[in-house]
Amino acid sequence: MHFDLLVVGAGPAGLSAAIRFKQLCKEKGQDLSVCVIEKGSEVGAHILSGNVLQPTALEELLPEWRDDADCPVHRQPATASRFYYMTSKFGVRLPNPPQMKHKGNFVISLSETVRWLGRKAEELGVEIFPGFAGAKVMYGPGGEVHGVQTNDFGVGKDGKRKDSFQLGMALTARATLLAEGCRGSLSQAVMKRFGLREKAGAQPQTYALGLKEVWEVAPEKHKPGLVVHAVGHPLPWDVYGGSFIYHMPDNRVALGLVVALDYRNPHLNLFQEFQQWKRHPMVSRLLEGGTCLQYGARTLNEGGWQSIPSLAFPGGALVGDSAGFLNVPKIKGTHTAMKSGMLAAEAAFNAMTSQPAGKPLDLSAYETSFKSSWVDQELFRERNIRPSFSLGAGIWGGIAYSALDTYLLRGQAPWTLRHRYADHERLKPAAECAPREYPKPDGQITFDLNTSLFRSQTNHEHDQPPHLRLVNPKLPEVVNLPVYDGPEARYCPAGVYEWVTGEDGGKQLQINAQNCLHCKACDIKDPTQNIRWTVPEGGGGPSYTVM
Structure with missing residues (x-):
């Protein structure tokens, strides 16, 4: 299936991009198609955010939102x-x-708000396909991004096709916007292929x-x-x-x-x-x-301004948290994500109506408009707050520097503090650290993990290839367990990783992929970077309704 614009991810950035693109089509009298695919079972099912919304971008995108009785904002x-x-x-x-x-x-x-945005997008003619996970990026003959291949359905754990097998769809487009959210698997692949972090000189x-x-x-x-x-x-x-x-x-x-x-x-x-x-x-x-x-x-x-990669690549662009636009001191990223989607949509529309057909679209105008936008200015002003807490003086040192930067320097310091290490490089050996003890849950205010997981409504088809893969299956037993005391069992908030006793009496890492909340912590924190998070069958995962 071919579309003019393909958006991967029906979050605030992806839906804002789709809406803005269709608005431009209507304004300019152009009939261009837009498709949004979403790995959750429905729009909003995978959306979680502690959210106090700054409505700046919403005002720009849908000025009439306050008069819409259906709008939950x-x-x-x-x-x-x-x-x-x-x-x-x-x-x-x-x-x-x-x-x-x-x-x-x-x-x-x-999650309620993006459901409303999804309805607004469909009213404009956007086609939204929930339950379809983008499994891999497709590339054209010149190496440009040509679209996305969705996951096959009905493949068993053994890799064999079941009676319910359905071949994944090849979705091609003139422009592909990756709006997968934090640590998106396709976004990571594209950043690596095109060297987007290196191109921008981005810090970890x-x-x-x-x-x-x-x-x-x-x-x-x-x-x-x-x-x-x-x-x-x-x-x-x-x-x-x-x-x-x-x-x-x-x-x-x-x-x-x-x-x-x-x-x-x-x-x-x-x-x-x-x-x-x-x-x-x-x-x-x-x-x-x-x-x-x-x-x-x-x-x-949490990297902020100094960790933003190059945003455009041949045939597409990164938007929202796929690139990383969270304003950490504000604890807000929805407004910046939405604005990035709008800017990318404008660049894509202008490219489609001005550049010759049949050639990879150049969306570098998105990068230019982003750097002159209020998003870049806002993130630049706050760029030194988060890294100040990693200077060695702990929370009070960070608070003291943040006060200096905010009240005296007003975000205009003549220096930019660095993020020197990736998160997976930071763990100390377990022998050098004090254990932490935790009381048992009371079942009233505190809960065990299984009770909490039930409330997430997470669910995956059991008979499918595991979407959490170990590059080297033996590495956890020879490094993670003896050196770090098996940290994956503690940084995962869903009990996916469990150390069990094997037939030989030794500890083995068991992966309970059906518990996965799609949080991506394992992909980030594993000290040997041995875990690969890939998309499961579309529709699997949590089913959030009020998050």
Whole structure:
């Protein structure tokens, strides 16, 4: 199947690109086709974000959104902001950093919001195919990106075709936009093939894992629109991260813990750290008597301005978190992702209507427009905040530098701090680090992993080739286990990696791929970079509805 524009990923960046492209078609009287493929079972099923939306890009894309009764964004304006330093028992109120003031923003469920964006895209004539995972990039005779091949359906674990077999589709396009989100598998392949990180002189991308729940709390405890951020407990002083509590509409509260993946202690268990955070009196008092509705986890880019790769490649471009546009101090990336999709769509439309047919499209105009946009200016201004926490002085050193950069230098320092290491290079040997102990869950506020996974509604066809692959199957047993005490069992928030006793009495790594939340933490943090995350059959994975 051939389209003019192919978008991989129905998140905020991909759908904004599709909408903007169709708007231009309507404005200019052009009949050009747009296809969006999405690996989730439906639009929004794989979308997770603790989200207080800055509506800048939404205002530009759909100015009438406030008058749309179907739009979920305007249901809950942010009404107040608070910032705390948490000790093990108390929360100390601190002044709100300027980046964390939320006047004019909205507390949303991003999975609900992208469903609405999907409907707006379809109204404009965009074809959206949920349940179709982009398995590999197709290249033309000149090496340019020519489209995407989707996964085959109905292949068993043994690699043989089952009765239900369906051949994957070859989707070709004049321009392909990769909007897969953080650490997208196709985006990683394209960056490597075309040397996009090297071309831009980009520093290593750094990441964090966000673990999130949505609760329904007692009405008397609910404060609609309240936005709370905190640093400190339960994370060690040298681990970058923080927590959030967002009061949504309908007595719902979104809460979570974000942990930077450059942490050094392999004993750190990210799921258990999240449970430990909920035991804090400031959190537990809010949740007592409430009901946990949903659980999930997802990685996010934290590298910022200095880690952005070259955005355009022959035949396409990277948009949204495939490239990494999160504003870390603001803890916001939806508005920047949407704007990047809009800019890429404009470049693609202009290229299609001005460049000769039959030749690879040059989308370098997207790169140019991005560098003159408010997104680049915003990310440049905040570029030194995140790396300041890795200078060796821990959380307080980072906070002190951030205050200097924000209030005195106003983001215009004559230097740019570097990200010197990739996250997988940071783990210390287990023998050099103190173990961490975690209490058992109480089943009321804290939960075991299986209970939480049930709330994510994650599901995969069991009889299919594993989508999590070890390049060297023996490497975990000879490196990860003896040196790092098997860290994959602790950085994965879904119990995918489990060390079991084999027939010979030794420990073996068992991969429970059916548990996977598609968070990509394993692909990022594995110290030997031996794990390859690939897409499973389309439609597999979590099924988020309010995340």
